[in-house]
Amino acid sequence: MRETRGRLLGTGFLPRLLVALVAVLGLVWTASAPAEAASRTAAAGAAPAVSTAASTAAGATTPFATYEAEAGTLGGGAAAVSLTAAPTTQYSSAALEASGHAYVHLGATGQSVRWTNNTGQPISFINVRASIPDSASGGGITGTLDLYVDGTFRQALNLNSRQTWVYEGTNYNNSDDQTPADGDPRVFFDESHTFVTGTPIPAGSTFSLQKDAANSASSYDIDSIDVENPPAPIAQPANSISITSCGAVADDNPTNGAADSQAVDSTAAIQNCINQAQSQRKTLWLPQGTFYVKGTTGLQAQGITIAGAGMWYTTVYRDVPLPNSTPLAALFSVTSCAVEDFHIDANATSRGTAGGDGGAMDTTGTNWVADGIWSQHTESGFWASGTGGKVENSRLTSIWADGINLNNVSLNADTGNNLTATGNFVRGTGDDAMAINSVNYNTNGSTTTYYNPMTDITMTNNTTIAPWGGKGIGIYGGSGHLVSDNYISDTARYIGLGAGRFGVNGSDLLSATVSGNVVVRSGGNAYSQGQPAMQIGNGGDGQNVGVVDHVTETGNTVVDSLYDGIGFSTSTNTLLQNNTVTSPGRNGVVIAPPFYPAPTGSATVTGNTVTGLKAGASGFVDNSSGFTATQSNNSWQGGTGPVEAPYGGTPAAVPGTVQAENYDTGGQGLAYNVTSVNGSGNAYRADGVDLETTSDTGGGYDLGWTTGGQWFRYTVNVATAGTYAVSLRLAAPSAVSGALHISNASGADLSGAVAVPATGGFQTWTTVTAGVTLPAGQQVLTVNQDAGGWNLNSLAFAASGGGTPPSTDLAAGRTTSESSHTQGYASSNVTDGNRSSYWESANNAFPQWVQVDLGSAQSVSRVVLQLPTAGWGARTQTLSLLAGTDGSTFSTVKASAAYTFDPAAANTVTITFPATTQRYFRVNITANTGWPAGQLSEFQVWNT
Secondary structure, X not given: OOOOHHHHHOXXXXXXXXXXXXXXXXXXXXXXXXXXXXXXXXXXXXOOOOOOOOOOOOOOOOOEEEEEHHHOEEEOOOEEEEOOOXXXXXXXXXXXXXXXXXXXXXXXXXXXXXXXXXXXXXXXXXXXXXXXXXXXXXXXXXXXXXXXXXXXXXXXXXXXXXXXOEEOOOOOOOOOOOOHHXXXXXXXXXXXXXXXXXXXXXXXXXXXEEOOOOOOOOOEEEEEEEEEOOOOOOOOOOOEEEHHHHOOOXXXXXXXXXXXXXXXXXXXXXXXXXXXXXXXXXXEEEOOEEEEEEXXXXXXXXXXXXXXXXXXXXXXXXXXXXXXXXOOOOOEEEEOOEEXXXXXXXXXXXXXXXXXXXXXXXXXXXXXXXXXXXXXXXXXXXXXXXXXXXXXXXXXXXXXXXXXXXXXXXXXXXXXXXXXXXXXXXXXEOOOOEEEEOEOEEEEOOEEEEOOOOEOOEEEOOEEEOOOOOOOEEEEOEEOEEEEOOXXXXXOOOOOEEEEOOOOOEOXXXXXXXXXXXXXXXXXXXXXXXXXXXXXXXXXXXXXXOOEEOEEEEOOEEEOOOOOOEEEOOEEEEEEEOOEEEOOXXXXXXXXXXXXXXXXXXXXXXXXXXXXXXXXXXXXXXXXXXXXXXXXXXXXXXXXXXXXXXXXXXXXXXXXXEEHHHOOEOOEOOOEEOOOOOXXXXXXXXXXXXXXXXXXXXXXXXXXXXXXXXXXXXXXXXXXXXXXXXXXXXXXXXXXXXXXXXXXXXXXEOOOOEEEOOOOOOOOOEEEEEEEEEOOEEEEEEEEEOOOOOEEEEXXXXXXXXXXXXXXXXXXXXXXXXXXXXXXXXXXXXXXXXXXXXXXXXXOOOOEEEEEEEEEEEEEEEEEEEOOOOOOOOEEEEXXXXXXXXXXXXXXXXXXXXXXXXXXXXXXXXXXEEEEEEEEEEEEEEEEOOOOOOEEOEEEEEOO
């Protein structure tokens, strides 16, 4: 199903990311990644990428880790509740709507679920996805649930059911009925977040949710908990106007599902400041606090930046008088704007007008950006059109309808081209978590309005979990789209990933590439249809009309589908290649599954694998006499598909040097995953997709055209188990933080994030060393490209000896703090691996300091301090080096002295000292000849 708001109206902390959601002891770890450097332009018309779950990661990198309740330790008689079979009814259930299709039930005093903080970081902020019962008459209740740390009570968490529990007994697929007597409930789970009271939960500590006598709800169903350690609030940027200067007033009383009636209405003040920002060409600043927009009107802005202090600190809260009778525009209607770093919430109790349904943000225009926005309880998250816009690094939870809908109708536009959604996390939507929605026409009375078909939409590295009323990702019409490396799981009723056309007024889908996506526990029984996990063709929403042509689906993985794995309705020229279907609930690949007719059509079906079939099921079923499916080398035909093998037939020896151009054979999705075919290395090997002649020592070829999400695999033979230093020959015009990591065949990260320094060009080479621990014997290693903009020539593996890890920058990616910073030059820049970003303290306020937390006490004997090189002249900073174990008490490691940062020495200062075991290292700066402030771009801490 799809959101209809656009049609009814006649219109409609962190950078680019890549991560696996890896379940380990109930932990889904999604660590944050740094900004992607610009990669070179791919060849026009190049073939798109494919990937497999076994060899690449799919989904968004987030600053939080998620613990599933059912994987925690249960206490006091608490019980895990799981979906044990595909639904036989079209109606919902709590297990069906839960992530993992499972949750933990706390039904009596003393029952609990406990986890261990395995993130390696302190936890200072939590977000709980849970369900508590409705009131007898509907409308919800409030209640508390207790948080314990290491077995000791820490705080009571506020939960509510005011924005859940709607009923379908009298009207199937209703999202407005709040009368329990009508029966057949849905929308069980909501999400509540808060900072942890007192000391953050240390790494290695346990934390638990427990129903105590003081917790008044009769029961608590716990689905999951997100944990993180947010950065400090962002300071007000230069050249900005704060909404408080226009009279906006914060109200920080917890909302807990309903607005604070005493809060000040800041609508007029915020709009006034928007108008000033537009006329003065300034940024609109939303400071820390919760600011109310009351009533039925929203906010409008054009051509400005709207920035907050961070999604954990700044909230704009929409308070609509309920029941409402006025159709609502979005809270923010913005054109050609950049919006970043704040939270949007609302008191809406349903998807309908009466429930206060307004979207969070409608946007259009050119080159707009939405970055770091957390939306909850609104009708939609982003309803966006225009040209060149991007939604990234945003969080959408408990949304009544669509999460991110990229379209060609929002705010009366007629175009949706070159729009991107990347690195976003979406959970618990009442319609499609994400959609490409190309509308052909809308009719309003006797007037018909036509729209330009959408082109070149990109959805990559997003995570969509547990939509209770729609698809994980829906592709509806247009051409040239790329949907790749997304993680989709636990749809309650509908298809996980669909490629087709929407309804009679939707555009035809004329081309799309769907690659490297992982679809888990998806499909559903909406309208008693038994829908597949993945679907290609028209009729995806009951309208068997229109053209779906040239859809390429390669390297996708479908696991534990509730019904069929992959289904075809009417479509032509589809390529279904090298996909894997594991343990489908019904059949593997089906032409014309029930309710999805395919009287005509054509597809090439090759190299696909179906395993784990149930008794009586088939790998391939063709229910159509008019659909031509040309099959080859599929598992149900006795074929094995492409085979991965070491280049040249012999694994590379470790210790030894592995040439980057000698990646394994086997092709797309097995030996490598690329989003475009570039290079001129076909003289060396037939599939030299990203190879070019190198000027590095030894000549030959290097691997170029790097892009986040690509990967290459290498089969090696390790002589002796142990820890190895890997010396990578790298080149990059500009520094790339978090450029790559090396993983094993199961996807485990062996090296951690590897940063590439600025070498000055794609053929100016340097050596960067990382460490990996390897077992003995033959194995497959993967070089994962997490951000683009660099070249790789070789990897030299050398034994470290005696199991001692190689020299490692212990500070890389670690948490930092500071005495102060100016503008956006925060302390986090000193551990991001990017020489061009830097920390700068407040001016004329010495002494100033910056410090890094290594996470645990480490033996350290060397610190390297750097400043940017481009455009930075020499300067001398007087500084001392301090260290400590608790972050508050420090001893002097190196006495104060003058250190010169000289461009002739790459603006680098090295400080050595006798090895000391400490957790916190601080640089204290008392003078700087180049600027009246402390300045550092990199603060490296080394164990040798």
